[in-house]
C-alpha cells in the first residue's frame with residue numbers, strides 16, 4: 001500500500017507516495033492434501049494452525065506436507081527436496097564470504113537497501129590482515145566489495161564497507177543488500193525536467209550544503225521516551241504521534257522559479 005509523503009528541499013516541495021521496493025521470498029507453508037478420514041484434495045494451506053477448509057479440523061498431522069505458493073496454487077515439496085536445496089545452496093556459503101570488487105555505481109543501482117548492518121572485527125592474530133582489507137575497502141569507494149553469506153538458513157548478499165568514528169577509528173561493516181531478483185520492477189514516474197528550473201535549483205546547492213552534524217538527525221522520540229522513563233513515577237503512557245498527515249500540495253513552476261530566483265539573489 002502506497003503512503004503519501006512530501007519531500008522538501010529548500011523551496012522545492014515534491015508531493016509523492018512511497019511503497020515497499022522489495023518482495024519477500026515466498027516462505028514454505030503447511031499444506032493439507034487430505035486427511036486419513038477424508039478424500040485427497042489439491043494442496044491447500046491450513047486456514048488456522050489446525051484447520052483445513054476442505055477437511056475441517058486436522059486429525060493427522062503426519063498427513064500435512066510442506067509446500068510453496070505458485071501462480072496456480074501450491075506445489076508440494078518433500079523434506080528431502082528442502083534438505084537437498086539447502087545442501088546445494090546454503091551450506092557452501094556458511095562460515096565464509098568470498099568477496100569480489102564491483103563498480104560501486106553499478107552494484108548499488110542493481111541492488112537495494114536491506115535490513116542488517118554488522119560490525120566486523122578481527123580475531124586474535126588476524127589484526128594485521130584485517131587492517132590490510134580495511135585499508136583496501138576504505139581507499140576504493142569507487143569499488144564495492146560484495147559476496148554471499150549464510151548467517152543462519154538463507155543465503156544473503158552483503159557488501160563490506162568501512163564505518164569511521166569522528167575520532168578517525170575505523171571498523172569494517174557488513175551491510176546486507178537486496179538482490180535484483182527480490183526488487184519489484186521500477187515503477188514508472190512521468191514528468192519532464194524544466195532545464196531553466198533545474199539550473200536555478202542547482203544554484204541553491206552552495207547555499208544549502210552544510211557540514212554533517214549528527215545532532216540534526218537525533219532520534220528525538222527515543223530521547224523523549226528515555227526522559228519519560230526517568231521522569232515517570234508510575235506508568236509511562238506513550239501515544240503515537242504519527243497522526244500528522246502528509247499533504248499533497250503541488251506548487252506551480254512559476255511560483256517555484258520566482259522563489260528560487262529570490263533565494264539565489266538574496
Ligand SMILES: [Zn+2]
Pocket residue numbers: 032033034035041052053054055056
Ligand atoms: Zn484437507
